[in-house]
Structures are given as C-alpha cells and as structure tokens.
Amino acid sequence: MSFREENEEGRDIRKPFLHTGSWYRMGSRQSSMMDKLGSSAQVLRDNSVSVVFCVLVVALGPIQYGFTGGYSSPTEADIINDLALSISEFSIFGSLSNVGAMVGAIASGQLAEYIGRKGSLMIASIPNIIGWLAISFAHDSSFLYMGRLLEGFGVGVISYTVPVYIAEIAPQNMRGGLGSVNQLSVTIGILLAYLLGLFVHWRILAVLGILPCTILIPGLFFVPESPRWLAKMGMMDDFEASLQVLRGFDTDISIEVNEIKRSVASTSRRTTIRFSDLKRRRYWFPLMIGIGLLVLQQASGINGVLFYSTTIFEAAGISSSNVATCGLGAIQVIATGVTTWLADKAGRRLLLIISSSGMTASLLLVSVSFYLKDIFSEDSHLYSLMGILSLVGIVTFVIAFSLGIGPIPWVIMSEIMPVNIKSLAGSVATLFNWLTAWLITMTANLLLNWSSGGTFTLYTVLSAFTVVFVALWVPETKGRTLEEIQWSFR
Known part of the structure; x- marks a missing residue:
C-alpha cells in the first residue's frame, strides 16, 4: 500500500493515528499492531x-x-x-x-x-x-x-x-x-x-x-484485552493497539484515545482508594445506584417465582410442568433478546421503568389470585380461573423482568463505576447481588408455606419500590461515553 492514497477528487484520505504525538503511516501502524496483539489481530483484522x-x-x-x-x-x-x-x-x-x-x-x-x-x-x-x-x-x-x-x-x-x-x-x-x-x-x-x-x-x-x-x-x-484496563495500567502502546483493532484499522481513534487518556490521567495503577474516599459524591452516588439496582433485581423475587413456577403450572391444569418450565425459559430468552435490540434505542432508564412497572402489576395479579383461591373451593370454576390468572401473571412477570430489570442493571453497573474504584465498587455491588439472590432462594419456601398471597405481595411492594428508585436516582447513560458518564458524577 502506498504511503499516500488519493480518492477520485485527488484529496489525501490517509487516516492519522495518534501515537505519542506522532503521525504514523497506516502500513507500519497495522504491522505494529499485528506484532503487539498477535492472534487476536490476525483473526480480527x-x-x-x-x-x-x-x-x-x-x-x-x-x-x-x-x-x-x-x-x-x-x-x-x-x-x-x-x-x-x-x-x-x-x-x-x-x-x-x-x-x-x-x-x-x-x-x-x-x-x-x-x-x-x-x-x-x-x-x-x-x-x-x-x-x-x-x-x-x-x-x-x-x-x-x-x-x-x-x-x-x-x-x-x-x-x-x-x-x-x-x-x-x-x-x-x-x-x-x-x-x-x-x-x-x-x-x-x-x-x-x-x-x-x-x-x-x-x-x-x-x-x-x-x-x-x-x-x-x-x-x-x-x-484483545480491554483498552481501558490497558490504559489504566500504563500500557499505552498496547492500549492504542487494542482500541485500533476493536474499532477497525481504517478508523481514526485519536478522539477516543484522548478521552480515555484524560480519564485515567488522574489515577495511577497503584492508586489505593480508602473507604473514607467513598464519602465523596463522585464515588458514593454511582456505588449506591449500582448496589441498589443489583439488589432490587434479585429482591423482585425472580428466583423464588421461577422456583414456584412448577406448582403454579400444575394449579393452572398443565400436566407436563417440565415442558412448561422449558417454555417459560424460552419466553425469557425471547424477551431478553428484545431488550438487546431496544437498549440503545429506547434507553436504559425508560426500559427499567417500564420493566419494573410491568413486574409490579404482574405480581399484584398473582398475589390477588392466590388470595382469592383460598376463598373458593377446589371444584369451583372460579378456583380454576384464579389458577389461570396466576399463570398469566407469572409469565407476564418473567417477560417484564427480562425487558429491563434482568439485563440493564449489569449494563449500568459496568458503565457508571469510576475507573479508579471499579474493582472495589464492582465487587461490592456483585456481592450484594449474590447475597440477595441467596436470601431470596433460601426464604422462598418458608414464605410460600406461610402464605402464597403474602409472599407475592411482598415481592409486589419491592418491585414498586424499584419504580421509585429508578425514577428518582438512575441516570440515562444511552449515547454517552464511559468517560462522560463518570465525569457527570463530579
């Protein structure tokens, strides 16, 4: 490839590559990246x-x-x-x-x-x-x-x-x-x-x-390795090579390189964050949002609901509960796939509000159905109707969960954590998520034996709180770079 390429109008269309203030020709730049990234660049070039x-x-x-x-x-x-x-x-x-x-x-x-x-x-x-x-x-x-x-x-x-x-x-x-x-x-x-x-x-x-x-x-x-991690660790050559491979060899990455460099400039690879530093809003606010979303994701009772789905299917008159459970899993995959398509179109915050609102309504339907089932006799037509309504509520709940509260909290957690506390804050948020999942799993049986209607009422209240939490505190991160998101908390 020639060092100077011209288009039909005779203009220079060679792309500049920022590399410690110098301009590199594309051919030598590609060769350097291939050497640095080895097999990953060979596959992705x-x-x-x-x-x-x-x-x-x-x-x-x-x-x-x-x-x-x-x-x-x-x-x-x-x-x-x-x-x-x-x-x-x-x-x-x-x-x-x-x-x-x-x-x-x-x-x-x-x-x-x-x-x-x-x-x-x-x-x-x-x-x-x-x-x-x-x-x-x-x-x-x-x-x-x-x-x-x-x-x-x-x-x-x-x-x-x-x-x-x-x-x-x-x-x-x-x-x-x-x-x-x-x-x-x-x-x-x-x-x-x-x-x-x-x-x-x-x-x-x-x-x-x-x-x-x-x-x-x-x-x-x-x-390739994460370019932002490479930049934070001070491996600037590898950072630029990784980012260039991810964006394509014909893409000018200079603006993104500068943004990432500016973001990590104030931190060092050996910077230690003390717990006292978390009192600053730029740290405690994104940490609160991350923990809150991941805890509320599990507090909705999703694991308890899925655990109880077999009994609900039997109550609705479905004989093959295992096949029905597979059907519920397929519905969850489809609904989550829809979220994958919508996340960059509708925005994270809107999907969270729609999802948590749908979950609240669905769980309310399930709880009311169980309360009413206790009133009617088992041979009553209304008893069977309540079983069907509870089934509809469970399926709708799983769909609503998959449209937002399922996937989006992990996306937002990975977006909002400042680079110099990401390891500490991310670990804490993930720990709270798994701790809540364990509590829900361990208490689901006890709660359901106490009162099925009461259990789903509790999950309804927690889902309603999720709506309030998202509306008041969760920012929209669609269309913003990670650096822009993290600077906004300052």
Whole structure:
C-alpha cells in the first residue's frame, strides 16, 4: 500500500493515528499492531464486526453462569434417587452455588484489576470445569457440594467481569445492546439446561456443562484485552493497539484515545482508594445506584417465582410442568433478546421503568389470585380461573423482568463505576447481588408455606419500590461515553 492514497477528487484520505504525538503511516501502524496483539489481530483484522466477535466469545461465560443456575431444576429427582439424598441435602446443593458466587464476587474486582479482564475469565473457567467434573463423578453429597461451590466461585467472577469487559470495548452507540448480551446468554444457558435435562442423565448433563468454559479459554486468545484496563495500567502502546483493532484499522481513534487518556490521567495503577474516599459524591452516588439496582433485581423475587413456577403450572391444569418450565425459559430468552435490540434505542432508564412497572402489576395479579383461591373451593370454576390468572401473571412477570430489570442493571453497573474504584465498587455491588439472590432462594419456601398471597405481595411492594428508585436516582447513560458518564458524577 502506498504511503499516500488519493480518492477520485485527488484529496489525501490517509487516516492519522495518534501515537505519542506522532503521525504514523497506516502500513507500519497495522504491522505494529499485528506484532503487539498477535492472534487476536490476525483473526480480527478483516472483521468489520470485531467487537461483536469479542462479545460472542466472552458470552460463553454467562452461558456457563445460566447453565449452572438451571442445572438443579431438571436433575432434582434423579440425583435424589441415585445418591439417596434428602430434600434438605439437595436444597443445600442448589444454594451452594450462591455461596460460592459470593466468594467469587469478593475476588472478582481484584482479579480483573491486577491480571486483566481476559486473565480473570481464564481463572474463573478452571474451577467451573473442575466443579462440573466433581459433580459428574459424585457418589455422595460431598463431591456434589464441592463441585457446586467451585462452580459458584467461577460464576461469581464471570458475573462481574463479562459486563465490565463488554462495556469497556463497545462503542457508545452499541454498548447497551452488546451489554444486554450478558443477560441474554444467561437465559440461553438456563434454557439449555432445561432442554438437555429432559433427554440426558444428570451425570452426562454435568459433563456437557464443561463445554462453555472449555471453548471460552482458547477463544480468549483471539480477542484483545480491554483498552481501558490497558490504559489504566500504563500500557499505552498496547492500549492504542487494542482500541485500533476493536474499532477497525481504517478508523481514526485519536478522539477516543484522548478521552480515555484524560480519564485515567488522574489515577495511577497503584492508586489505593480508602473507604473514607467513598464519602465523596463522585464515588458514593454511582456505588449506591449500582448496589441498589443489583439488589432490587434479585429482591423482585425472580428466583423464588421461577422456583414456584412448577406448582403454579400444575394449579393452572398443565400436566407436563417440565415442558412448561422449558417454555417459560424460552419466553425469557425471547424477551431478553428484545431488550438487546431496544437498549440503545429506547434507553436504559425508560426500559427499567417500564420493566419494573410491568413486574409490579404482574405480581399484584398473582398475589390477588392466590388470595382469592383460598376463598373458593377446589371444584369451583372460579378456583380454576384464579389458577389461570396466576399463570398469566407469572409469565407476564418473567417477560417484564427480562425487558429491563434482568439485563440493564449489569449494563449500568459496568458503565457508571469510576475507573479508579471499579474493582472495589464492582465487587461490592456483585456481592450484594449474590447475597440477595441467596436470601431470596433460601426464604422462598418458608414464605410460600406461610402464605402464597403474602409472599407475592411482598415481592409486589419491592418491585414498586424499584419504580421509585429508578425514577428518582438512575441516570440515562444511552449515547454517552464511559468517560462522560463518570465525569457527570463530579
């Protein structure tokens, strides 16, 4: 390629590349980037959708996350029979993934900070693989518990790292949609576990659970590291090379480079944030929003509702509850896919308000249905009608959840955290998310035995509070760079 290219009108159309104040010719610049990024640049150099490719690779992590969550549902009866477990022992098995995820959430920020986003995903994949192998070869509860804890640890790291990586590599006009791919992948993983669980033995299903991470590890060698992490760590040459590959070799990245450099200029790779610093609004406000959204996401009772869906299907007169559960999983995938398309069009804040409002109305319908069912006799036509209304409410709730509260909090969390507290704040927010998920899972049975109507009334109140929280405090982040979002909190 010649050093000077001209278009039909004779104008110089060579693109400048900012690199420590110098102009580099495109040919030498491409060669330098190929040397720095190796296999990732080789794969992506001719790919106009390189960011999408990177997102699809790391999306294998959330698929693993969803598969772990969905595994216990179709395997419960077989595992209890084969290993002679009690219901309480299997309940412990199911809840241990949340416990492991809390430990993983605590470690996730520091791992992503010091070994990078790619490195932490590789680390997270290893306990997932070992955990699935332990479950597949289990002959008593000890191996089941150990495997579930290891899986949970890996999922805890993945749940923080993937949305952060996607937010840091995506262009501002695609960040909402690509960020929503994280939750879409989770729902796909759940659906895969439900579907495969209908046809294969629980040990074979555990072996199949290894596949996402075994593909993810080699896949990470073909995607670049997060340019913002590289910039924060002071690796400016690698930072610019990574960003150029993500944006395309024909794109002028000088403006974005300057914005990112200005954003990290006030921080050092060894800067330590003290808890006393979190009193400053630029830190406590985004941290409050991140924690609030991720806690309210789980406090809506989504895990308790999905756990109880089988009983609701039976009450509505559906004989094959397992097939119905698969149908519910498919609905969740479709609704989350719609959010992926809407996130950069409608905006995050509007989707959150619509979603939480729909959840509130749906849960209110379910709670009223259960209250009224207690009034009518079982052979009454109205009793059957209340069962159908509760089914409609549950399906509508899952759709409303998937349209906003499911995927968007992870997107916003990854967007609003300032770069110098991202590891601490992200870990804390993710920890609170998993702690709330564990509390909801552990209390769902007790609450439902106390009062089905009362339980869904409680979830209704929490969903209504989510509407208020979003309307008062959550900012719109659509169409803004990460640097613009974080500067706004100052």
